[in-house]
Amino acid sequence: MRLIAFAAVLLCATPVFADPGLMVSDAYAVTASPGAKSGAGYFTVTNTTDTDDRLLSVTTPAAAVAKVHTTSVDANGVMLMRDAEDGLPVPAGGSLTLSRGGDHLMLMGLTAELKDGDVLPVTLTFEKAGQITVDLPLNPVDQPAQ
Helix, strand or coil, rough: HHHHHHHHHHHHHEEEEEEEEEEEEEEEEEEECCCCEEEEEEEEECCCCCEEEEEEEEECCEEEEEEEEEEECCCCCCCCEECCCCCCEEEEEEEECCCCCCCCCEEECCCCCCCCCCCEEEEEECCEEEEEEEEEEEECCCCCCC
């Protein structure tokens, strides 16, 4: 079983290229605890083109609701998570990083209990590049909190 989990981590650590010119790397997901009904997804999107793009939405069969969330801190130091209603920018020649404590995918109403090494398929929809499907390994041991 550990070999399967390790293989899933290696596969997901390999960048996924999308046409035209987006690359998704360092993808993984976490849940708060075994049996949790929500989780989060993280990755980096690198835009190798000379045209800005935008991550608009996410879908997955692994959750009833999947959303792109932005994170900010209010004047009182309280961290706030909100739907990124207009999506998140992926600048030309730059990147967008979704990370713990920052912008992320929010997965609510998980459809099954997830365990270490499980893989969640997610489809990312971009304004210009269209849809890209990425596998997010759950809680890979080599991903530290960022």
